[in-house]
Amino acid sequence: MKHLKYLIPFVLIALITSSCHKDPPKTYDDTDMTMTTYNTEFKFQDYTTFVVPDSTLLKTNYLTDAQVASIYAEGGTSDQTLDLITQSFLGLGYTQVDSLSQADFIAVPTLLMVQSDETVYYSPGWWWGYPGYGWGWGWYKSTNYYYWWYPPYYWYPPTVPVTVSTYTGTLVFEMLDAESYRKVLDWENTHPDPPEPEDNAPTYEINWQAQVQGYSTDDGSYNKERAERGVQEALEQSPYLVK
Amino acid sequence: MVFKRPWSNLHTWLNNVQIMIIMMKKTILISLIVLASLGTAFSQSIWTLSMEPSTPLGDMRNFIEKSTYRGFSASASWFVSERITVGLNIQWTGFYQKDERYTWTFDGAAITATAWKEFYMWPLYANARYYFLDEDEARLLPYAGLNMGVAYIDQNAKVGTYEFQDKSWKFALAPEVGTRLPMGIERSWGFNFLIRYQMAFYNKNEIDLLQFLNYSIGVYWKIYPRGERY
Numbered sequence: 026m027k028h029l030k031y032l033i034p035f036v037l038i039a040l041i042t043s044s045c046h047k048d049p050p051k052t053y054d055d056t057d058m059t060m061t062t063y064n065t066e067f068k069f070q071d072y073t074t075f076v077v078p079d080s081t082l083l084k085t086n087y088l089t090d091a092q093v094a095s096i097y098a099e100g101g102t103s104d105q106t107l108d109l110i111t112q113s114f115l116g117l118g119y120t121q122v123d124s125l126s127q128a129d130f131i132a133v134p135t136l137l138m139v140q141s142d143e144t145v146y147y148s149p150g151w152w153w154g155y156p157g158y159g160w161g162w163g164w165y166k167s168t169n170y171y172y173w174w175y176p177p178y179y180w181y182p183p184t185v186p187v188t189v190s191t192y193t194g195t196l197v198f199e200m201l202d203a204e205s206y207r208k209v210l211d212w213e214n215t216h217p218d219p220p221e222p223e224d225n226a227p228t229y230e231i232n233w234q235a236q237v238q239g240y241s242t243d244d245g246s247y248n249k250e251r252a253e254r255g256v257q258e259a260l261e262q263s264p265y266l267v268k
Numbered sequence: 269m270v271f272k273r274p275w276s277n278l279h280t281w282l283n284n285v286q287i288m289i290i291m292m293k294k295t296i297l298i299s300l301i302v303l304a305s306l307g308t309a310f311s312q313s314i315w316t317l318s319m320e321p322s323t324p325l326g327d328m329r330n331f332i333e334k335s336t337y338r339g340f341s342a343s344a345s346w347f348v349s350e351r352i353t354v355g356l357n358i359q360w361t362g363f364y365q366k367d368e369r370y371t372w373t374f375d376g377a378a379i380t381a382t383a384w385k386e387f388y389m390w391p392l393y394a395n396a397r398y399y400f401l402d403e404d405e406a407r408l409l410p411y412a413g414l415n416m417g418v419a420y421i422d423q424n425a426k427v428g429t430y431e432f433q434d435k436s437w438k439f440a441l442a443p444e445v446g447t448r449l450p451m452g453i454e455r456s457w458g459f460n461f462l463i464r465y466q467m468a469f470y471n472k473n474e475i476d477l478l479q480f481l482n483y484s485i486g487v488y489w490k491i492y493p494r495g496e497r498y
Contacts, residue, residue, distance in 0.1 A: 058381040058428035065376045238428075262371060262378035 057239035057251065059258040064232040069266050074120045076128035076203065081106040085138035095246075102136065102247040110134045110198055113256055118268025128203040130232070135197040136240070196240035196252065198259065202230035233266065235259035292418055292439070293392070311347045311493060314355075314448075316460050318343075318486025322361050324387075325479040331423070332387055338362040341484065343395070351399040356392075357415055361466075361482070363387040372427045381428030389468070389478075391440050393417035404455070408447050415442040419468045421478070438478070440468040448488065460486040 063069075081103040083096060096102045110132050115121060122128050208227040237255030240248060260266070320339035324332055339362065345355025363386065370383035397413035419440035424433040446462025462484045470478040 058379055058430075060377065060379045062377040258369065258371070258380040262373070262380060 057255075059235070059237050059255045059262070061233070061235045061259050061262045063234070063263065063265070064230075067232045069232070070268070072119065072129040072200070073268075074122045074127055074129045075114050075132045075200075076122055076125055077107055077111050077132045077134070079107075080104075082133065082135040083138065084135060088138055096136070105247050105249070106134045106136060106196065106252070109252060109256055113198070113260060117260070117266050125203060125207065130203050131201040131206060133197075133199040133201050135199070137195040137197060194238075194240050196237040196255065198235040198237075198256070199231050200233040202232060205230040233263065235263070313344060313346045313491045314353065314488050315491060316341075316343045316345075316486045316488040318460060318462075318484040320359065320361060320464075320482045320484045322363070322466070322483070323481045324363060325481060326477060327475040328387070328478055328480060330474055331425075332363045332365040332385055334363065334365045336361065336363045338364070339482065341486070345395065345397065347403075350402065353397045353399075355395050355397075357395050357417075359389070359391045359393070359482075361389045361480070363480075370427060372425075372430075379427055379430060381430075383425055383427045385425040386423070388422040389419050389466075390421075391415070391417060391419040391442065391466070391468075393440070393442065395444075397444075408449055410447040411445070413444045413446075415444065415464070416440075421468065421470065423473060434472060436470075436472065438468045438470055440466065442466045442482075444482075446484070455490075457487065457489045460484070460488045
């Protein structure tokens, strides 16, 4: 008992120092993020109708032709993703239409399967390239990325670097303004390819973008649970989209 | 739970606050030297080491709700009269919480991911305590006190692969109630129990008033001026 008072500080110090630790990320799930960005000056209530392409865009630099084919097989990742984006916008109160001319916006689903040792930063719409190449229905590109040289419609918060998760695939949903897309198509028809820099070309307007990491597994197969959770999180982050 | 504007802009009055804090730190330092030199020469002093679990309150719960047992304090106080002590107190408290899916919202963007959130506070206080009973008679020595000073605050979070950190010095205040339990025949040491209500004027990251409750369990020793004890 006499020596108790000398022992107590050491016990205290031992307890305190042993408690100073922080859990590191342990699983893929720990680093999977769902992110949304939007044009804060845009009134989403102005949109009513949307159109979806006939398949999901794919951007990859490592999938084999067979893997790509399985993504586009009937009922594959492409079809399931299209269904998910369609249901999401219908659930928000928008009306699906069949033609581009009737649509206020295009609901664009893109699957990014990109291997890179480095962090990849990208801005909305950057993979579309120049108009001559075009974004089309069911278009995909299976080689290395190419870079847009087009002036993008820039509203992206510069403080938020957005990374492409390379190990599990990232799903990108976007609301591409249909009018801006129609203008680009018209412009394409009247301009040679490639256009001159001074041609002052129209640009795409993307007013909302969601990224869901961990959307698919390494081989491009669909991870239903994560996809649905991620899309749900993206919609919860975006209450301004509700009609 | 939504956490907005992690990188809040510095307010225009921040410079003034910083100057005030520097002056306060100097005042505390000078007080410490004066107290240490005068106090040990002329009055009894009480030196305390404590473990201090804490529970977040108010706005702070928007960031971290979980209580922590990671905290300690070291304090020294001197009797300036029979029942009043003045002293100094240095503390450390560390809060931590992991959220499985945490949404971080800021202008034009939001992120939902696993979040590791931390909050550290190092208050440096000058304090005064009033004892309700006489030092040499009662079995328990209850008191009420007030701490005032500055606090170094480190708030940080890792959300998915993003991180932010916000460090600052803030004015802090902490009223407390507690009791000493003297031990031994000479009552020269004992245990100290107290509850302290911590407040810091934070005004950042959606936390206006930073508040939490300390539950302190400690040990103290009395040090006597030469010649006074016997």
